[in-house]
Amino acid sequence: MQATGLSAQNLSVFYGEKEAIKSVSLEFAPREVTALIGPSGCGKSTFLRSLNRMNDTIGGVRTKGEIWIDGENINDPSVDVVLLRQKIGMVWQRPNPFHKSIYENIAFGPRYHGIRKKKQLDEIVEECLRKSALWEETKDRLHSSALALSGGQQQRLCIARSIAVKPKVILMDEPASALDPVSTAKVEELVAELKKDFSIIIVTHNMHQAARVSDKTAFFYMGKVVEYDQTDKIFTNPSEKATDDYISGRFG
Numbered sequence: 001m002q003a004t005g006l007s008a009q010n011l012s013v014f015y016g017e018k019e020a021i022k023s024v025s026l027e028f029a030p031r032e033v034t035a036l037i038g039p040s041g042c043g044k045s046t047f048l049r050s051l052n053r054m055n056d057t058i059g060g061v062r063t064k065g066e067i068w069i070d071g072e073n074i075n076d077p078s079v080d081v082v083l084l085r086q087k088i089g090m091v092w093q094r095p096n097p098f099h100k101s102i103y104e105n106i107a108f109g110p111r112y113h114g115i116r117k118k119k120q121l122d123e124i125v126e127e128c129l130r131k132s133a134l135w136e137e138t139k140d141r142l143h144s145s146a147l148a149l150s151g152g153q154q155q156r157l158c159i160a161r162s163i164a165v166k167p168k169v170i171l172m173d174e175p176a177s178a179l180d181p182v183s184t185a186k187v188e189e190l191v192a193e194l195k196k197d198f199s200i201i202i203v204t205h206n207m208h209q210a211a212r213v214s215d216k217t218a219f220f221y222m223g224k225v226v227e228y229d230q231t232d233k234i235f236t237n238p239s240e241k242a243t244d245d246y247i248s249g250r251f252g
């Protein structure tokens with residue numbers, strides 16, 4: 001079955017014999033934030049990575065089922081993985097800027113995809129830094145090393161880098177878990193701002209964060225989605241007892 005936007009249909013992911021994701025179907029709406037929650041080892045990161053084929057980089061991974069974006073099955077052999085990851089970007093748990101200048105971190109992707117004019121690249125760099133609430137802090141040091149930024153600034157730079165290639169969807173794997181509370185709040189504000197332009201799918205262990213930033217929440221347990229609904233509903237009146245037990249801290 002094809003769907004508009006991004007969706008997983010009966011997706012299973014195996015590490016060797018182990019089935020880490022068990023026939024999961026989820027559909028993501030444009031310009032919404034979806035939180036993936038659940039206890040450690042339930043498959044959130046595996047599911048997230050399968051959405052832009054980052055699992056391809058791990059040996060011994062096998063995928064069954066389908067993932068569709070804009071009418072294209074991303075696991076089809078004809079799919080160009082570089083273009084796929086332009087469309088579906090990723091921000092990791094630990095900030096991982098390139099060992100380059102702040103400017104080059106952002107210009108790299110657009111340049112790779114064919115933009116060469118300096119003026120145009122300058123505009124993209126400024127726009128992305130503004131959207132990531134980093135412009136004021138960096139405009140006088142664009143050509144200094146990105147590694148001289150604080151951890152929180154580096155993570156916002158990684159978000160700026162991910163939006164520079166104009167993705168439709170941004171995947172975030174616990175993007176604030178390595179950050180202090182002030183930097184965490186800035187990343188959360190950024191998520192709220194960015195959803196005006198992008199769909200965001202965020203893995204988080206922080207229930208308050210999921211409740212604050214997301215429109216929809218999927219509760220994963222042992223490789224399956226137990227419940228997927230509006231975030232308000234999941235956190236105030238979940239349909240499944242297991243969801244209630246998890247969000248009330250009774251396990252996990």
Ligand SMILES: Nc1ncnc2c1ncn2[C@@H]1O[C@H](COP(=O)(O)OP(=O)(O)OP(=O)(O)O)[C@@H](O)[C@H]1O
Nearest residue numbers: 015018020038039040041042043044045046047058
């Ligand atoms: N590279 C790998 N090789 C083999 N098994 C793996 C690999 N990565 C994850 N797994 C297994 O797949 C299952 C799901 O792991 P995954 O990291 O997706 O869960 P998670 O919900 O994101 O966990 P956490 O919240 O602790 O990050 C776990 O049983 C894990 O041990």
